[in-house]
Amino acid sequence: MDDAIARLYSAPPEEFIALRGEEIAKARQARDTARAAALAKLRKPTVAAWLVNRLAHERPDLVADLLALAEQLRAAQRELRGADLRELSVRRRETVTALAREAARLAGGARGNLPMTEVEATFAAALADAEVASAVREGRLTKALEYTGFGETPRPNLRLVQGTPEAEAAEPAEAAGSAKVTPIRSAPDATERERRAEARRREEERRAAEEEHARAVKQARRELMTALQVLADAENAKAEAERAVAAADKAIRQAEKRVKLAQDALSDLG
Numbered sequence: 001m002d003d004a005i006a007r008l009y010s011a012p013p014e015e016f017i018a019l020r021g022e023e024i025a026k027a028r029q030a031r032d033t034a035r036a037a038a039l040a041k042l043r044k045p046t047v048a049a050w051l052v053n054r055l056a057h058e059r060p061d062l063v064a065d066l067l068a069l070a071e072q073l074r075a076a077q078r079e080l081r082g083a084d085l086r087e088l089s090v091r092r093r094e095t096v097t098a099l100a101r102e103a104a105r106l107a108g109g110a111r112g113n114l115p116m117t118e119v120e121a122t123f124a125a126a127l128a129d130a131e132v133a134s135a136v137r138e139g140r141l142t143k144a145l146e147y148t149g150f151g152e153t154p155r156p157n158l159r160l161v162q163g164t165p166e167a168e169a170a171e172p173a174e175a176a177g178s179a180k181v182t183p184i185r186s187a188p189d190a191t192e193r194e195r196r197a198e199a200r201r202r203e204e205e206r207r208a209a210e211e212e213h214a215r216a217v218k219q220a221r222r223e224l225m226t227a228l229q230v231l232a233d234a235e236n237a238k239a240e241a242e243r244a245v246a247a248a249d250k251a252i253r254q255a256e257k258r259v260k261l262a263q264d265a266l267s268d269l270g
Helices: 002-010 013-029 033-040 047-058 060-078 082-107 116-128 130-138 190-269
Strands: 174-176 179-181
Touching: 002 013, 002 047, 013 033, 047 060, 047 082, 047 116, 047 130, 060 082, 060 116, 060 130, 082 116, 082 190, 116 130
Parallel strands: none
Antiparallel strands: 174 179
């Protein structure tokens, strides 16, 4: 079954329906109705999904590198390591671009107008989300994927809160012939009711305060990770701009030299 699925999702989308029909026919000939039914449920991939799937099947080494980088990114985000995050941000863009370029190469030069933006978005999503990364590794995507958040969503620490009222111990029944005597619990008086109500109110306030604190921490952590990413992107953009300015300055100096040489030559010709 795995070999059949790999064949279907590695082939160009326009061949998917025919190949699926062949595999279903083989399963029916083998009287494997379960396999035939499972194959019939497989959906034709989009061109972008096919490009990602083909890379996963033909270059699993590159996908393995992608998943390794994804784990490093998630670790840097969880531990808020800004320096590592900036370095990994550069590697992220380079890796996404390289994988998309290789996917286009595997598609062959005969195909034009490939949806490379969708392919790059899928690889970027794999770097940000572990489930997407697993789906990319399997090579069975039917659509391109996009991650609209940033990094991992911090999960709240959960704990079980149990009530702590003391259980009232039942008094032993006293035998009186064949009769059984059961103690009658008296209803709590006004003071006891007020004490219990106050205890419930304080417990509710404590829980509300804990929930509000957890929400604030979660929001602050998310904003910090976003700020770190923005800073990393800005620093990378600044470096690229500085390199572009240096190249432009060099081009200007070379052009000025050419102008000077041309002017001197013109002067000599008089």
